[in-house]
Amino acid sequence: MSRVLVIEDDERIRTSMRLALEDEGYLVDDAGSGEEGVTRFTDRRPDLVLIDIMLPGMDGFETCRSLRRLSTVPVIMVTARSDTHDVVAGLEAGADDYVTKPFVAKELAARIRALLRRSRTDDATSPVLTFGDVEIVPEAGSVRRGGEEVHCTRTEFHLLRELAANAGKVLTREQLLERVWGYDYFGDGRLVDVHVRRLRTKVEADPANPRHILTVRGMGYKLAD
Amino acid sequence: MTATFAIGAFALSTLMAGATYLTARQTFLNERRSAAERQAFVNASLVRNALRVPGTQVSQLLTSVDTIPGSRSVLYDRGAWYATSISVGQDAIPRAERSLGLSGVPAIQIFTLDQTPELVVDVPLPAVRAVYFEVLSLAELESTLRTLAITLAGAALVTTVAGALLGRWASGRALRPLAGISEAAVAIAGGQLQTRVDGGDDADLQALAASFNRMAAHLQARIEREARFTSDVSHELRSPLTTLSASVGVIEAHRHRLPEPADRALTLLDGDLRRFRRMVDDLLEISRFDAGSAELSLDEVDPGELVRRSVGSTMPIDDDGRRLEPEFPVVVGNDVHGLRIRVDKRRIERVVANLVDNATAYGNGVARVTVGAAATRRGAGEPVQEPQPGPGRGGQAVAIRIGVEDHGDGIPPDERERLFERFYRGRHSGRRGSGQGTGLGLSLVAEHVRLHGGEVWVEDGPGGGARFVVELPLSPEPPTRREPEGPT
Numbered sequence: 001m002s003r004v005l006v007i008e009d010d011e012r013i014r015t016s017m018r019l020a021l022e023d024e025g026y027l028v029d030d031a032g033s034g035e036e037g038v039t040r041f042t043d044r045r046p047d048l049v050l051i052d053i054m055l056p057g058m059d060g061f062e063t064c065r066s067l068r069r070l071s072t073v074p075v076i077m078v079t080a081r082s083d084t085h086d087v088v089a090g091l092e093a094g095a096d097d098y099v100t101k102p103f104v105a106k107e108l109a110a111r112i113r114a115l116l117r118r119s120r121t122d123d124a125t126s127p128v129l130t131f132g133d134v135e136i137v138p139e140a141g142s143v144r145r146g147g148e149e150v151h152c153t154r155t156e157f158h159l160l161r162e163l164a165a166n167a168g169k170v171l172t173r174e175q176l177l178e179r180v181w182g183y184d185y186f187g188d189g190r191l192v193d194v195h196v197r198r199l200r201t202k203v204e205a206d207p208a209n210p211r212h213i214l215t216v217r218g219m220g221y222k223l224a225d
Numbered sequence: 226m227t228a229t230f231a232i233g234a235f236a237l238s239t240l241m242a243g244a245t246y247l248t249a250r251q252t253f254l255n256e257r258r259s260a261a262e263r264q265a266f267v268n269a270s271l272v273r274n275a276l277r278v279p280g281t282q283v284s285q286l287l288t289s290v291d292t293i294p295g296s297r298s299v300l301y302d303r304g305a306w307y308a309t310s311i312s313v314g315q316d317a318i319p320r321a322e323r324s325l326g327l328s329g330v331p332a333i334q335i336f337t338l339d340q341t342p343e344l345v346v347d348v349p350l351p352a353v354r355a356v357y358f359e360v361l362s363l364a365e366l367e368s369t370l371r372t373l374a375i376t377l378a379g380a381a382l383v384t385t386v387a388g389a390l391l392g393r394w395a396s397g398r399a400l401r402p403l404a405g406i407s408e409a410a411v412a413i414a415g416g417q418l419q420t421r422v423d424g425g426d427d428a429d430l431q432a433l434a435a436s437f438n439r440m441a442a443h444l445q446a447r448i449e450r451e452a453r454f455t456s457d458v459s460h461e462l463r464s465p466l467t468t469l470s471a472s473v474g475v476i477e478a479h480r481h482r483l484p485e486p487a488d489r490a491l492t493l494l495d496g497d498l499r500r501f502r503r504m505v506d507d508l509l510e511i512s513r514f515d516a517g518s519a520e521l522s523l524d525e526v527d528p529g530e531l532v533r534r535s536v537g538s539t540m541p542i543d544d545d546g547r548r549l550e551p552e553f554p555v556v557v558g559n560d561v562h563g564l565r566i567r568v569d570k571r572r573i574e575r576v577v578a579n580l581v582d583n584a585t586a587y588g589n590g591v592a593r594v595t596v597g598a599a600a601t602r603r604g605a606g607e608p609v610q611e612p613q614p615g616p617g618r619g620g621q622a623v624a625i626r627i628g629v630e631d632h633g634d635g636i637p638p639d640e641r642e643r644l645f646e647r648f649y650r651g652r653h654s655g656r657r658g659s660g661q662g663t664g665l666g667l668s669l670v671a672e673h674v675r676l677h678g679g680e681v682w683v684e685d686g687p688g689g690g691a692r693f694v695v696e697l698p699l700s701p702e703p704p705t706r707r708e709p710e711g712p713t
Contacts, residue, residue: 012464013467015468016468016469019471019472020471020474020475080463101463101466101467102502103467103470104470104474105470105475173524188571
């Protein structure tokens with residue numbers, strides 16, 4: 001049974017989310033603030049964390065960054081708005097995905113399932129992929145650059161593996177959303193864009209002038225050797 | 226302004242030219258006059274001395290006197306007239322002057338002979354009972370003055386033209402800031418509330434610009450405050466809505482255990498909760514448009530796929546998590562084949578969903594949805610082409626037209642424009658029983674489409690119902706130019 005941590009300051013929302021998620025079969029822990037959330041995370045080691053952006057004190061972005069320093073656990077940001085600023089800031093803080101309030105319980109459950117499925121996918125049979133001085137080892141779920149282990153979230157790992165498996169081919173944002181996030185047509189392309197930016201800082205020598213993860217203007221992204 | 230400068234320059238230059246001419250004329254004339262006078266007295270005394278000597282040949286004497294160029298001498302001596310030139314004689318001298326001379330009065334006079342102005346000086350020589358006349362032609366002076374006049378007139382003309390040009394330039398320069406203010410006003414009216422003007426160096430204009438900017442700032446603040454209020458309200462509503470949605474979701478999952486009345490109540494609750502959510506979303510969307518903060522997040526997509534997916538997203542999901550198929554056809558014309566269009570997918574999805582909802586609520590359901598290419602940009606009333614069979618003609622297309630046709634009675638022409646206004650309640654309002662509309666749907670459709678640089682209108686459908694047409698340009702010049710991050 002998967003364990004989900006809900007960090008949300010509004011008690012009523014917290015309770016309703018707990019009810020809905022427990023009803024979907026998850027074990028739910030909750031926290032009313034960012035600080036409490038980080039403590040609860042180290043205690044319980046949940047499989048997935050839901051963070052509300054508007055938290056008193058340490059806000060959702062900061063909470064997410066704190067968790068990222070500890071773990072590559074899948075994180076879903078809960079935002080009250082779908083404006084560019086909040087979504088992009090949340091993703092840049094390290095979130096894997098986001099949902100907008102008010103969400104339908106079914107939708108949220110679907111996002112959680114997709115993320116958990118991804119983090120459990122068994123890649124033992126996939127071959128090792130390399131480009132430049134980067135090595136992707138699906139078996140270990142790890143990425144090495146020049147022999148050094150690179151810390152990637154599961155989503156970053158899957159995105160990189162998807163690009164590397166199709167090296168030289170252009171993948172559209174829609175294809176990446178579908179294959180990495182499990183979204184259908186109306187996924188948010190910003191998910192891909194921000195994750196690509198994050199990946200570049202990890203595997204590119206000069207993230208501002210990428211040599212491997214290339215943007216193909218108006219089309220998508222492509223991995224070059 | 227130009228005319229004022231021209232008239233001013235004309236008046237001034239004419240005045241100056243006139244004064245110059247008159248002064249020059251007077252000066253030249255005085256000069257000639259005193260020269261002629263001096264010459265006349267010198268010559269007269271020469272003649273007098275010569276006449277005192279008896280036996281002097283008068284005609285010879287006359288040729289020997291000095292004359293300045295253009296002057297001739299006439300002598301009256303004891304009843305006889307002598308002259309140095311055959312062109313002058315006693316007739317050359319006006320009668321009045323002649324009699325003045327003869328009666329012993331020295332005089333000077335200008336008169337015209339054969340249309341040539343002449344200056345005549347008479348010097349009576351009573352000692353020898355003769356009168357000496359010096360006749361000086363002023364033709365040369367006249368021609369000099371004429372040249373001067375022409376030159377001055379030319380100068381005046383040039384000055385007038387230069388004045389006009391200067392006026393034009395100066396007025397353009399003076400009015401340029403006003404043109405700027407006018408442009409700014411148009412921009413503000415068009416929704417660019419952050420527009421301000423620069424008053425430049427002119428103190429008067431600075432004051433005007435400052436007032437204008439103050440007004441624009443107040444207007445912006447006010448509109449933003451109102452938009453923020455709407456936005457805050459819808460944000461505040463989101464928290465209870467989240468709790469409601471999650472809780473209803475839980476009850477929904479246990480629906481089979483509910484007694485019949487509770488089950489029906491849940492259906493009502495769920496339906497209106499959806500409607501409420503839509504309303505809050507719509508309000509938030511509207512407030513973004515009002516605040517001018519609506520942004521396009523463009524992606525390049527296949528138009529047919531876009532519409533098919535958008536229609537699909539309006540369909541309910543069954544218990545197994547699968548979307549139901551729509552009961553109406555989505556007809557994608559072959560002319561759309563191979564075309565790509567840059568749109569904000571989320572917004573177009575909302576547009577299609579709203580039109581489908583509208584047709585369901587007020588048009589007895591959707592008859593069909595069409596997607597076609599258009600070779601020319603809109604004309605409302607111009608019928609949408611039937612989706613073309615045959616090979617794709619994507620090359621000539623400039624826009625994509627999405628048509629949503631319903632089974633209703635059509636929309637009367639006088640309601641067609643107003644239908645896209647917020648909370649417009651036409652003859653449909655009576656049927657607002659199905660709990661579908663928010664009154665904002667069609668106005669949002671219009672806003673989303675406008676943001677893409679496209680147009681939406683309603684016309685008669687082929688089956689007597691209404692057809693809502695959305696036209697999206699293939700190469701959009703959207704009012705909001707902001708591009709999303711990558712892939713760009």
